[in-house]
Amino acid sequence: MTSMALKSFVGLRQSSQEKNPHFTIQAKPLTVTVQNPRRFRVVAGKFSPKVAGRNLRVAIIGGGPAGGSAAETLVKGGVETYLIERKLDNCKPCGGAIPLCMVGEFDLPLDIIDRRVTKMKMISPSNVAVDIGQTLKPHEYIGMVRREVLDSYLRDRAKENGATVINGLFLKMDIPKEENAPYVLHFTEYDGKVGGVGQKKTLEVDAVIGADGANSRVAKSINAGDYEYAIAFQERVKIPDDKMVYYENLAEMYVGDDVSPDFYGWVFPKCDHVAVGTGTVTHKGDIKKFQLATRNRAKDKILGGKIIRVEAHPIPEHPRPRRLSGRVALVGDAAGYVTKCSGEGIYFAAKSGRMCAEAIVEGSENGKRMVDEGDLRKYLEKWDKTYWPTYKVLDVLQKVFYRSNPAREAFVEMCANEYVQKMTFDSYLYKRVVPGNPLDDLKLAVNTIGSLIRANALRREMDKLSV
Numbered sequence: 001m002t003s004m005a006l007k008s009f010v011g012l013r014q015s016s017q018e019k020n021p022h023f024t025i026q027a028k029p030l031t032v033t034v035q036n037p038r039r040f041r042v043v044a045g046k047f048s049p050k051v052a053g054r055n056l057r058v059a060i061i062g063g064g065p066a067g068g069s070a071a072e073t074l075v076k077g078g079v080e081t082y083l084i085e086r087k088l089d090n091c092k093p094c095g096g097a098i099p100l101c102m103v104g105e106f107d108l109p110l111d112i113i114d115r116r117v118t119k120m121k122m123i124s125p126s127n128v129a130v131d132i133g134q135t136l137k138p139h140e141y142i143g144m145v146r147r148e149v150l151d152s153y154l155r156d157r158a159k160e161n162g163a164t165v166i167n168g169l170f171l172k173m174d175i176p177k178e179e180n181a182p183y184v185l186h187f188t189e190y191d192g193k194v195g196g197v198g199q200k201k202t203l204e205v206d207a208v209i210g211a212d213g214a215n216s217r218v219a220k221s222i223n224a225g226d227y228e229y230a231i232a233f234q235e236r237v238k239i240p241d242d243k244m245v246y247y248e249n250l251a252e253m254y255v256g257d258d259v260s261p262d263f264y265g266w267v268f269p270k271c272d273h274v275a276v277g278t279g280t281v282t283h284k285g286d287i288k289k290f291q292l293a294t295r296n297r298a299k300d301k302i303l304g305g306k307i308i309r310v311e312a313h314p315i316p317e318h319p320r321p322r323r324l325s326g327r328v329a330l331v332g333d334a335a336g337y338v339t340k341c342s343g344e345g346i347y348f349a350a351k352s353g354r355m356c357a358e359a360i361v362e363g364s365e366n367g368k369r370m371v372d373e374g375d376l377r378k379y380l381e382k383w384d385k386t387y388w389p390t391y392k393v394l395d396v397l398q399k400v401f402y403r404s405n406p407a408r409e410a411f412v413e414m415c416a417n418e419y420v421q422k423m424t425f426d427s428y429l430y431k432r433v434v435p436g437n438p439l440d441d442l443k444l445a446v447n448t449i450g451s452l453i454r455a456n457a458l459r460r461e462m463d464k465l466s467v
């Protein structure tokens with residue numbers, strides 16, 4: 001088999017040059033692959049028009065972790081970047097727990113992390129508390145952040161690198177009918193004055209990243225379809241200083257039918273308060289009852305506390321049916337990237353924003369060329385390949401262990417196992433599947449089956465009692 005490069009081949013997308021004066025066509029080399037000297041096949045390399053007189057222009061809707069990290073990557077990669085965020089001082093309702101690897105991968109300064117949690121208490125329906133965290137190395141921790149701090153840090157960093165940050169509410173977009181024509185975004189721009197009505201504006205861009213969270217308008221604009229969601233509720237509780245000492249570097253997770261039929265309740269420490277919350281998919285109407293139960297379970301430790309903020313928000317349960325259409329891609333919660341079981345989404349939002357932006361930078365050759373759906377699709381392919389197993393494992397864990405109180409007791413019992421703790425923490429902190437030790441894996445499997453059999457037997461007994 002022989003191959004050779006053909007230069008100056010123009011014509012595949014000639015029409016796009018005629019339709020849009022902003023682009024000039026310039027071919028990349030084509031490869032002719034000769035499989036048989038008598039019959040040869042022409043294989044076209046990527047061929048997209050150059051953007052003339054400016055760089056590729058991309059808008060990101062939403063300035064949470066997904067939007068902020070996408071903006072930074074795009075602007076550093078030579079793309080003309082706009083980030084539209086409706087509320088620059090937004091306090092996203094969130095537990096704010098982030099894995100250690102996020103601190104390194106996103107170069108986060110330590111002063112934006114309120115607490116470094118090294119101890120976690122997992123508390124069963126019958127209030128059996130298991131301490132986890134003994135396997136952590138001295139430098140390892142779970143970071144606790146306030147979202148208003150993290151989000152504005154990431155956005156400001158993108159701005160310092162040259163992104164244009166607009167304080168505006170995205171309303172809708174006009175989808176172009178012609179290849180390479182711009183998307184027209186409609187938004188209300190605020191001038192920063194509280195209560196101001198804002199001014200209606202439009203912006204023309206070549207591509208759009210939807211990072212506007214669970215209620216994404218970008219998703220609606222591309223008919224991305226719906227997803228099942230959990231409702232999560234949280235109260236920020238300012239507790240007396242002596243009580244705060246207990247939560248210095250410790251977080252709590254409560255499981256049980258009382259706190260949630262399908263999730264967990266949490267007490268996470270922040271700078272000068274704790275965040276107490278819970279969530280549910282199946283019984284959304286009872287969320288306040290579950291929140292009360294979570295507070296009750298922690299009551300001795302938060303006694304004398306004052307609720308300083310009440311917040312609630314949907315959490316997606318699975319990816320949307322469609323995450324990409326033309327030159328529009330969804331990332332973070334807008335795409336539906338929260339893991340089951342742990343309800344974790346901050347890292348995955350930031351990571352997907354960055355991955356999508358990298359695909360655009362690469363496809364546009366640092367902002368010099370137009371991108372197409374194929375370029376953006378590379379982000380989806382990479383994402384699914386990297387994280388699909390993580391989502392699947394956590395989905396199964398939730399189904400097995402969060403389905404009844406006896407199963408939850410078994411789950412907490414299992415958490416006492418040092419091997420389980422090591423595997424869980426390593427996977428959480430570093431977001432990689434850790435190869436196990438075959439003998440320990442076998443012991444764990446036997447113990448888990450034993451715990452589940454006991455849990456099932458116990459459940460049958462409890463069912464009989466309640467008949």
Ligand SMILES: Cc1cc2nc3c(=O)[nH]c(=O)nc-3n(C[C@H](O)[C@H](O)[C@H](O)COP(=O)(O)OP(=O)(O)OC[C@H]3O[C@@H](n4cnc5c(N)ncnc54)[C@H](O)[C@@H]3O)c2cc1C
Pocket residue numbers: 061062063064065066067084085086087090092093094095096097098168169170171211212213214216217232233234277312313314315331332333334337338343344345346347349
């Ligand atoms: C109560 C609760 C607790 C949680 N706890 C944790 C936790 O401890 N750890 C964890 O990892 N995950 C947690 N999550 C999940 C996590 O909050 C999300 O996965 C994460 O915020 C997703 O980031 P994002 O950037 O995709 O979206 P978001 O953080 O939702 O950001 C979207 C941004 O878009 C803006 N926006 C929306 N619409 C528009 C519009 N039309 N125009 C302009 N701007 C717009 C919003 O103002 C917002 O700033 C929790 C979620 C909830 C609800």
